[in-house]
Amino acid sequence: MKIAYLGPEASFTHHAVQKAFENGQLIPFTTIPDCIEALTTGEVDRTVVPLENALEGSVPITVDYLFHEVDVHITAELVSPIEQHLMVHPHNGNDWENLTKIMSHSHALAQCHKYLYYRFRGISLEQSTSTSAAARYVSEHPEENVAAIGNSMAAGKYGLKMVEENIHDFHFNHTRFAVLSRDKATDILLLEETSHKSTLMITLPSDDRPGALHQVLSAFSWRQLSLSKIESRPLKTGLGNYFFIIDVEQSMDGVLMKGAVDELEALGCTVKLLGSYHKYTVPTN
Numbered sequence: 001m002k003i004a005y006l007g008p009e010a011s012f013t014h015h016a017v018q019k020a021f022e023n024g025q026l027i028p029f030t031t032i033p034d035c036i037e038a039l040t041t042g043e044v045d046r047t048v049v050p051l052e053n054a055l056e057g058s059v060p061i062t063v064d065y066l067f068h069e070v071d072v073h074i075t076a077e078l079v080s081p082i083e084q085h086l087m088v089h090p091h092n093g094n095d096w097e098n099l100t101k102i103m104s105h106s107h108a109l110a111q112c113h114k115y116l117y118y119r120f121r122g123i124s125l126e127q128s129t130s131t132s133a134a135a136r137y138v139s140e141h142p143e144e145n146v147a148a149i150g151n152s153m154a155a156g157k158y159g160l161k162m163v164e165e166n167i168h169d170f171h172f173n174h175t176r177f178a179v180l181s182r183d184k185a186t187d188i189l190l191l192e193e194t195s196h197k198s199t200l201m202i203t204l205p206s207d208d209r210p211g212a213l214h215q216v217l218s219a220f221s222w223r224q225l226s227l228s229k230i231e232s233r234p235l236k237t238g239l240g241n242y243f244f245i246i247d248v249e250q251s252m253d254g255v256l257m258k259g260a261v262d263e264l265e266a267l268g269c270t271v272k273l274l275g276s277y278h279k280y281t282v283p284t285n
């Protein structure tokens, strides 16, 4: 099976994919849209992309691509612990306190906001397509006194020196990665499985009636279906127009879930089922 992931090698996504799939052919892509397009064109059979981080929230490009651009399905969720380290080229190993620039993925920079503010205020921060892309850049530019933020696998792979470890602002730092497929499927992986979930994307009825969101929530609440997430994202049709992403701690097989979706449709909502899948825990090492 060919599996696309947000690369290059040694990204957090790569780490999660390596743990989840034992025999896949892993293929790195530069951006999240590149990963998803490789799936829709048939170049790969699965794609793994970051969906949400415990400190920084959703990865908007992933969520918006799944709603607006493509018709693909979540087949599994991988939850991985995230530890961020500051790394430099060994050439600058003794001068790293005089850095001129720090590079990383936008989510990684945000996860280390307090550290960067108190330790490196005023130093330019540059976004890269991934943490490992930043590490690779640093390894290729010893003449620049620049650092990357990323994981220890990236430091090893690109020969960088970790000068400060665990610089993320809050201890509980985890990221959810979505495994995506063109077809509806449920992937059974070799990791510890914790629960079953379903993700729905819901658009409210177009008449904009008061209480519509309350009606949506009550379809779940009176059936005692537990929600682990609700988030609104712009429909991109005008200010104040949103769709809702709702995660339910249930498989779609249950009669209550089917009833809830029927009720939402009867209320005039549009419901897109993004997936009904198992949640897996990725070990640190």
Ligand SMILES: O=C(O)C(=O)Cc1ccccc1
Pocket: 006, 010, 011, 012, 013, 014, 050, 053, 082, 105, 107, 108, 129, 130, 131, 132, 175
């Ligand atoms: O940039 C990476 O390494 C990724 O895989 C995306 C990401 C960035 C920050 C935290 C978790 C995942």
